[in-house]
Amino acid sequence: MKMKTKQLFAATLTSIALSGCAVLHHVQVGDVDGNLDKAERFEVLVSETGINTQEAASIAKALTNDSKTKKDIQAVQDIISLFQMGPRTGNLVYDEHYADKVAREVVSRCPNGHVTGLMSVRETTKYPVVSGEIVKIVGYCIKKG
């Protein structure tokens, strides 16, 4: 009975960890036209995989019993941390251009119309060690005619 409770607790924790927590970093709303009932809503989403080196190091340390290996892992983690200082949102990504295509994508969703009500959102979906670093644009396209 005791074992079943433990298993249930572990399963609950695992499912919470795997479902991914959504973190909202920044929201910005632009000018909005009042006649959105005639407009078509669109959403542009770009994302990149983020890596949490601190969590990765903690897991690696938990998997070994050798104290020297643990020290080495910590040393590597400390060196990596030195290169990641400064203000940031979410985890680090290895492609700094992943959000560059956002403007092009917005235009492609409304090629011959007027884009209004743009809301840009920067968010993270967190999982153990990795994360989805997301830029989302919500907008409305008012077509001509």
Place this chain on the structure above:
Amino acid sequence: MKTLIKSILKISIVAMAVSQLVGCVYLNSVSITSIPKDRTHKVMAEANKFMFMGFNFNNDYINNIPADLARQCPGGKVQGVLTKDENVDYFLYFFWTKKITAEGYCVKGS
């Protein structure tokens, strides 16, 4: 003397408890767009989500902010939009609310 210390202690505990319940506000980001000349009609939209220990599985609650602003300005254009992103912490970040506020000016005939 002993009673005085006891009373001070009681008051301090109550004051600390009350200060925890009031809620601290943290401002994450602010943005603003160009402000129009006509600033007579103000419009405002707000989205918030109460969270327990930060458990939050999507941010869809903010999706209707532009539409909410537009609804308050039929036939016009909402300009000078100030967007605020805040966290309201009620108790040691066990309970908190994420609050997004957008307010601007409805300009008719633009």
